[in-house]
Amino acid sequence: MPGMPQLQTSADLRVHNQARLLRAVHDADEPLTRAGAARLLGIGRNTAAALVGELQAAELLHEIPAEAAGRGRPTSLLLPHPHGPVAFAADIREDTWTLAQLELGGELTTLDSGEHDRTPAVFGTLRAATRRHATGRLACLGIAIAGPIRDQRHLHISHLGWDDVDLRAHLSGDWPPTVVDNDARLAGLAEARRGALRSTGTALHFHIDFDIGGTLLLGGDAQRGAHNVAGEFGHMPLTGSDLRCMCGVRGCWSLDVGTNALLRRFGKEPGYGAGRQLGQEILARAEDGDAEAGRAVDDNAAALGRGLGALANALDPEAITLSGLGVDLIRLRRDLIEQSCAEGLMAFRRADPPRILAATVGEIGPLRGAAEIAFDTILQPEWIRARI
Amino acid sequence: MPGMPQLQTSADLRVHNQARLLRAVHDADEPLTRAGAARLLGIGRNTAAALVGELQAAELLHEIPAEAAGRGRPTSLLLPHPHGPVAFAADIREDTWTLAQLELGGELTTLDSGEHDRTPAVFGTLRAATRRHATGRLACLGIAIAGPIRDQRHLHISHLGWDDVDLRAHLSGDWPPTVVDNDARLAGLAEARRGALRSTGTALHFHIDFDIGGTLLLGGDAQRGAHNVAGEFGHMPLTGSDLRCMCGVRGCWSLDVGTNALLRRFGKEPGYGAGRQLGQEILARAEDGDAEAGRAVDDNAAALGRGLGALANALDPEAITLSGLGVDLIRLRRDLIEQSCAEGLMAFRRADPPRILAATVGEIGPLRGAAEIAFDTILQPEWIRARI
DNA sequence: ATGATTTTGTACGCGCCAAGAACTTAACAG
DNA sequence: CTGTTAAGTTCTTGGCGCGTACAAAATCAT
Numbered sequence: 161m162p163g164m165p166q167l168q169t170s171a172d173l174r175v176h177n178q179a180r181l182l183r184a185v186h187d188a189d190e191p192l193t194r195a196g197a198a199r200l201l202g203i204g205r206n207t208a209a210a211l212v213g214e215l216q217a218a219e220l221l222h223e224i225p226a227e228a229a230g231r232g233r234p235t236s237l238l239l240p241h242p243h244g245p246v247a248f249a250a251d252i253r254e255d256t257w258t259l260a261q262l263e264l265g266g267e268l269t270t271l272d273s274g275e276h277d278r279t280p281a282v283f284g285t286l287r288a289a290t291r292r293h294a295t296g297r298l299a300c301l302g303i304a305i306a307g308p309i310r311d312q313r314h315l316h317i318s319h320l321g322w323d324d325v326d327l328r329a330h331l332s333g334d335w336p337p338t339v340v341d342n343d344a345r346l347a348g349l350a351e352a353r354r355g356a357l358r359s360t361g362t363a364l365h366f367h368i369d370f371d372i373g374g375t376l377l378l379g380g381d382a383q384r385g386a387h388n389v390a391g392e393f394g395h396m397p398l399t400g401s402d403l404r405c406m407c408g409v410r411g412c413w414s415l416d417v418g419t420n421a422l423l424r425r426f427g428k429e430p431g432y433g434a435g436r437q438l439g440q441e442i443l444a445r446a447e448d449g450d451a452e453a454g455r456a457v458d459d460n461a462a463a464l465g466r467g468l469g470a471l472a473n474a475l476d477p478e479a480i481t482l483s484g485l486g487v488d489l490i491r492l493r494r495d496l497i498e499q500s501c502a503e504g505l506m507a508f509r510r511a512d513p514p515r516i517l518a519a520t521v522g523e524i525g526p527l528r529g530a531a532e533i534a535f536d537t538i539l540q541p542e543w544i545r546a547r548i
Numbered sequence: 549m550p551g552m553p554q555l556q557t558s559a560d561l562r563v564h565n566q567a568r569l570l571r572a573v574h575d576a577d578e579p580l581t582r583a584g585a586a587r588l589l590g591i592g593r594n595t596a597a598a599l600v601g602e603l604q605a606a607e608l609l610h611e612i613p614a615e616a617a618g619r620g621r622p623t624s625l626l627l628p629h630p631h632g633p634v635a636f637a638a639d640i641r642e643d644t645w646t647l648a649q650l651e652l653g654g655e656l657t658t659l660d661s662g663e664h665d666r667t668p669a670v671f672g673t674l675r676a677a678t679r680r681h682a683t684g685r686l687a688c689l690g691i692a693i694a695g696p697i698r699d700q701r702h703l704h705i706s707h708l709g710w711d712d713v714d715l716r717a718h719l720s721g722d723w724p725p726t727v728v729d730n731d732a733r734l735a736g737l738a739e740a741r742r743g744a745l746r747s748t749g750t751a752l753h754f755h756i757d758f759d760i761g762g763t764l765l766l767g768g769d770a771q772r773g774a775h776n777v778a779g780e781f782g783h784m785p786l787t788g789s790d791l792r793c794m795c796g797v798r799g800c801w802s803l804d805v806g807t808n809a810l811l812r813r814f815g816k817e818p819g820y821g822a823g824r825q826l827g828q829e830i831l832a833r834a835e836d837g838d839a840e841a842g843r844a845v846d847d848n849a850a851a852l853g854r855g856l857g858a859l860a861n862a863l864d865p866e867a868i869t870l871s872g873l874g875v876d877l878i879r880l881r882r883d884l885i886e887q888s889c890a891e892g893l894m895a896f897r898r899a900d901p902p903r904i905l906a907a908t909v910g911e912i913g914p915l916r917g918a919a920e921i922a923f924d925t926i927l928q929p930e931w932i933r934a935r936i
Numbered sequence: 937a938t939g940a941t942t943t944t945g946t947a948c949g950c951g952c953c954a955a956g957a958a959c960t961t962a963a964c965a966g
Numbered sequence: 967c968t969g970t971t972a973a974g975t976t977c978t979t980g981g982c983g984c985g986t987a988c989a990a991a992a993t994c995a996t
Contacts, residue, residue: 202556471862476780
């Protein structure tokens with residue numbers, strides 16, 4: 161039934177435990193010691209020695225003597241091998257792109273970045289940058305893109321006019337092994353793996369920009385749905401709007417929450433260029449006490465809370481994180497959000513509402529999430545087996 | 549990380565493969581042969597012989613000679629052991645209860661049933677029936693209950709006036725190992741395991757009765773949420789109603805879909821006694837061409853479709869099954885449901901909408917699902933290990 | 937300083953497991 | 967009756983993690 165691992169011979173056991181070990185090293189906040197890892201995984205010191213020995217020979221792990229800590233014989237630290245695999249992570253935004261690198265442990269190093277012309281030519285730019293920085297150590301590239309990617313292939317970014325851009329075409333040719341996903345989902349994954357949603361069983365994350373994108377997080381994994389286009393929570397009619405949305409539907413939640421909703425209050429068209437700055441100004445004016453701007457922010461926060469309550473009824477999250485404009489809304493209108501959320505919650509849930517938190521990974525959430533999915537491919541038993 | 553199995557020694561491997569084998573036998577449509585099971589699991593004939601031998605000694609499996617099928621030496625069929633473990637499944641409804649039994653393979657046999665007085669005294673009745681029928685073979689009892697069960701403990705059934713009934717109190721004392729869950733979720737699980745949603749990665753199931761309950765199904769498992777109260781999709785404001793719902797929120801989807809919505813169209817109060825029959829009458833009149841009843845059914849179907857579209861945007865299911873009134877609505881108004889659903893779908897999804905299907909497990913969905921969760925406890929490595 | 941204590945690393949044997957090869961058994965086909 | 971096919975059985979083999987025993991390297995107490 162659910163997720164039975166393909167694991168049935170004793171040889172599979174070895175690589176399975178090695179994957180567990182590498183995952184533990186990757187996920188740890190601070191470098192793990194060999195003895196500490198053995199305790200963490202519940203294996204003997206001798207077994208740990210064997211596992212680490214092979215991983216070191218495969219250039220997946222590097223041991224250096226650890227400083228003595230209290231009594232007892234000093235152990236060693238488990239670090240990424242200097243010739244070990246690295247993953248690249250890229251984030252393609254409205255008009256900029258970023259390329260970064262990480263190795264085991266997850267620390268990100270920015271390699272390159274630039275602007276782009278809002279056409280799929282950015283994939284060529286990214287490929288060139290990747291090739292410039294790639295070494296033999298590059299194992300996988302993860303890319304975060306600001307739009308839904310149906311069946312890992314069909315990319316839609318309405319505000320860039322990208323309608324059904326064929327990702328497979330743009331990512332064919334001289335690319336390293338590549339995985340792509342939606343930015344909001346990856347930002348949520350980053351929160352679940354490295355941010356405010358760590359060790360949360362069921363959670364939701366929403367990135368609020370011009371509109372709302374999000375993801376359901378279960379046991380540290382972001383849900384993708386049947387066609388990889390789950391998470392368009394912003395396109396549910398949760399707040400009773402009667403407008404028609406760019407997505408083709410009437411009444412979307414995103415019409416009442418996000419920068420577009422702020423702009424519309426001031427008679428501005430949802431614009432993706434100057435719009436962002438204008439949105440920031442409205443926010444600043446609200447913060448300075450401007451009544452009209454304040455009411456716009458109020459409405460935004462109330463609509464946000466109302467939708468969160470509705471979604472909490474359906475999905476029962478333990479916590480909800482917000483990024484982008486959501487961070488500002490929490491800062492300025494936490495009470496209003498929580499009150500609106502409570503009004504949308506079924507009565508029996510109100511005593512124990514989901515925690516609503518600002519995302520802690522921050523601006524680089526999508527990049528961080530792209531790094532996670534890229535490194536996930538390395539931490540698979542099959543990948544490790546091939547390497548040993 | 550997600551669902552790493554606790555499996556690290558070669559001894560764990562044996563029981564892990566035995567669990568896989570038993571699961572295969574349980575899930576198979578027709579009795580598995582020993583040789584067929586070996587092929588299915590990708591293990592050798594010798595290994596299969598060893599696994600089956602131990603399971604037979606533990607009275608978990610029973611082998612009988614299989615009839616020869618074509619050339620080659622005949623093999624044996626893997627059947628539940630006559631002294632093997634059985635699970636009980638119970639379904640507590642508005643005013644009736646049912647108790648059934650199943651063994652490996654999943655075939656249900658009804659043991660007992662009765663009416664109850666709409667108070668938690670039904671748990672005493674059920675316990676007595678369980679004790680009457682229990683033998684040493686009883687390993688676990690699964691109970692489906694028609695209301696949300698927060699933290700596996702606090703039961704709320706508003707239309708029975710059960711507000712925060714303490715399940716732990718009612719299920720303490722002389723009960724076998726017992727698992728409980730919400731009926732709509734269990735009906736969905738039954739569809740995912742034995743019905744129209746078999747081998748579907750991401751799916752939704754909704755049971756439409758007086759209102760709507762449902763569940764998200766991922767990889768054959770029903771999602772529970774952080775407090776075991778996920779799935780109240782009926783209490784999201786998806787169709788713009790302005791009424792106040794019994795749940796304490798304004799505008800719930802359930803106000804426009806389900807028998808209550810039908811009744812309200814005819815000025816009747818949402819009633820749980822005569823209401824069901826009245827609802828059936830309205831449906832029958834609509835089927836006979838009564839215009840007023842027809843419009844009520846139209847509205848119900850349209851609101852249903854609208855909500856399904858919204859949820860499909862958020863969760864991207866491959867298929868959606870409906871039970872209860874939903875089966876009738878599909879039969880009478882499939883086109884209307886699908887059209888309304890399409891209107892709620894983001895434009896880029898309309899070319900490949902989720903399949904909307906009538907549930908095939910039928911009326912006994914909750915009971916069937918309760919049987920699944922009860923037997924799931926038996927098919928765990930820990931349980932098997934303790935038995936061998 | 938020096939020996940006791942604590943923690944870790946290392947070596948070796950054990951029990952267990954699944955795989956594979958070789959052989960046997962039991963059906964069918966002609 | 968003989969050849970073919972598929973499955974059961976037996977035995978060997980390579981591998982794995984565990985437990986025990988012992989060695990090594992640090993700190994602590996005196």
